[in-house]
Amino acid sequence: ETGVTQTPRHLVMGMTNKKSLKCEQHLGHNAMYWYKQSAKKPLELMFVYNFKEQTENNSVPSRFSPECPNSSHLFLHLHTLQPEDSALYLCASSQDAGSDTQYFGPGTRLTVL
């Protein structure tokens, strides 16, 4: 596997479910990101991790809970989501946090019923 991988690629869940999104980067980077991409809206930065430490939480509701066990893996735990949370969730990594070039995974298409 190369680059940034994300699983699952598609997820349908009910509002009472709990699920997790997984991201893995094979680039030796130190920073990882979660973004939300909705139709006709800009990419929204959700969370930033640098050397496994969360450095940014962009006012994201607590029903989204990130976890970064090491520099290569990033999770987004989801619980009691709302239909408006349906979107493409993109993971990215960069050598270091901030203005470095970011490399994106293919995303998880999430539908909340």
Place this chain on the structure above:
Amino acid sequence: QKEVEQDPGPLSVPEGAIVSLNCTYSNSAFQYFMWYRQYSRKGPELLMYTYSSGNKEDGRFTAQVDKSSKYISLFIRDSQPSDSATYLCAGVTDKLIFGTGTRLQVFP
């Protein structure tokens, strides 16, 4: 006002056309700008970045920044059907601030 504004399109052009994709921005603190390309069902991939006012060329692609008018452009020469994608511009401070993306369709 959004920090980076971009017409969502779609922009539909014939193969071989010169394409102009544009963004305006309001944040004077942007240090440089990036263009990402996103194919359907894929994540964005970096196309080009440019630091200062002026042009930067890479093959069929030219990125242009006009800081006085807060305007950035991406030109694609001899466009191909394989260029059909969404093009995202981003301004960079300590993080990337993206526009909505412009969907481009190049038909044969």
